[in-house]
Amino acid sequence: MVFKERQPRDKGMITDDRLLELHLYPGNQCNRDCDFCTVFGSPKGQYSEYTAEHLTAALRTVTLDQQGTIKFYGGEPTLNAENVIWAIAYLRQQGYQGAIVIYSNGIQAGRLLQILASDSLGRTTASLNYSIATGDGAPQMPKSSLAQLEAYELEHAGAIAIGHPDVVDSGRGVEPFTGDATRPQVNSRCPHCYPVLTTAGTFHACPFAIENQAAHFQLGDVGRDAVEIAQNFQAFFHWLDTVHEPYAIAHNLPACTVCWKHLSQLPVPAYRSGAVEHS
Numbered sequence: 001m002v003f004k005e006r007q008p009r010d011k012g013m014i015t016d017d018r019l020l021e022l023h024l025y026p027g028n029q030c031n032r033d034c035d036f037c038t039v040f041g042s043p044k045g046q047y048s049e050y051t052a053e054h055l056t057a058a059l060r061t062v063t064l065d066q067q068g069t070i071k072f073y074g075g076e077p078t079l080n081a082e083n084v085i086w087a088i089a090y091l092r093q094q095g096y097q098g099a100i101v102i103y104s105n106g107i108q109a110g111r112l113l114q115i116l117a118s119d120s121l122g123r124t125t126a127s128l129n130y131s132i133a134t135g136d137g138a139p140q141m142p143k144s145s146l147a148q149l150e151a152y153e154l155e156h157a158g159a160i161a162i163g164h165p166d167v168v169d170s171g172r173g174v175e176p177f178t179g180d181a182t183r184p185q186v187n188s189r190c191p192h193c194y195p196v197l198t199t200a201g202t203f204h205a206c207p208f209a210i211e212n213q214a215a216h217f218q219l220g221d222v223g224r225d226a227v228e229i230a231q232n233f234q235a236f237f238h239w240l241d242t243v244h245e246p247y248a249i250a251h252n253l254p255a256c257t258v259c260w261k262h263l264s265q266l267p268v269p270a271y272r273s274g275a276v277e278h279s
């Protein structure tokens with residue numbers, strides 16, 4: 001495989017009340033419907049466009065210098081490539097200098113490469129769905145798409161990475177997963193991801209649980225002060241370590257199973273008031 005895994009960065013980093021990384025989520029519309037998908041991706045899924053208001057909230061929240069990273073996922077970003085290209089241009093016009101990552105299944109390879117090439121700073125890279133790139137657990141992408149992406153990576157080393165093979169029990173989860181049984185699936189420790197800003201205007205604590213509307217994940221809306229969003233994110237991590245993980249260990253459950261099926265047993269993290277109004 002030409003593509004390499006990206007090295008994980010420090011988790012939960014907040015500097016001057018800004019998050020090191022932020023995910024952007026416009027909905028779960030997709031040209032696939034993987035049986036394990038955390039976000040219930042499907043051609044019938046939703047897409048709500050990136051807007052200036054939404055991106056302004058992102059720019060208030062994430063580190064703006066070269067250390068920052070904004071990650072576009074979904075759903076499938078290439079289905080709305082024009083809006084993604086507009087959003088990248090807007091972020092750059094507003095002074096964002098950090099990295100941008102596009103999570104994609106790569107099927108629409110030409111559109112994905114257009115998105116990468118559109119970045120005026122040349123700091124937008126892609127991360128491919130492991131199952132669809134390899135054919136392990138999902139039908140592989142068309143050979144012509146794979147060849148196009150491999151050729152690009154060979155010419156632009158590091159431009160296209162491959163995602164992690166782990167399958168977590170969130171959304172459609174691990175039970176319907178049909179791929180290699182040795183792929184890691186059970187872990188009682190949450191991976192401690194960076195949070196998500198949805199185009200619906202809310203900050204959600206977890207990209208894997210984005211379609212889970214429980215109050216435990218609601219960090220606040222776009223109107224909230226960025227300092228409060230950062231503090232609520234810290235409160236969520238504290239809750240993960242002091243409430244969630246002990247429960248997962250005591251009941252011998254995978255971490256994401258606790259979030260998906262057992263949250264009614266657990267108190268909501270100690271958020272600053274107003275953060276849970278969108279449950």
Ligand SMILES: C[S@@+](CC[C@H](N)C(=O)[O-])C[C@H]1O[C@@H](n2cnc3c(N)ncnc32)[C@H](O)[C@@H]1O
Nearest residue numbers: 036037038074075103104105129163166167168
């Ligand atoms: C939800 S997808 C959205 C972007 C794009 N459609 C794709 O598949 O890459 C983002 C990432 O989540 C991963 N993913 C989906 N379901 C998962 C699961 N149950 N466990 C772990 N990762 C999962 C995908 O493999 C992909 O790398």
Ligand code: SF4
Nearest residue numbers: 030033034037041075
């Ligand atoms: S994992 Fe990605 S490609 Fe598969 S259904 Fe979900 S969003 Fe679509």
Ligand code: SF4
Nearest residue numbers: 190206209255256259
């Ligand atoms: S354990 Fe919960 S918060 Fe952590 S990744 Fe899984 S669903 Fe998200």
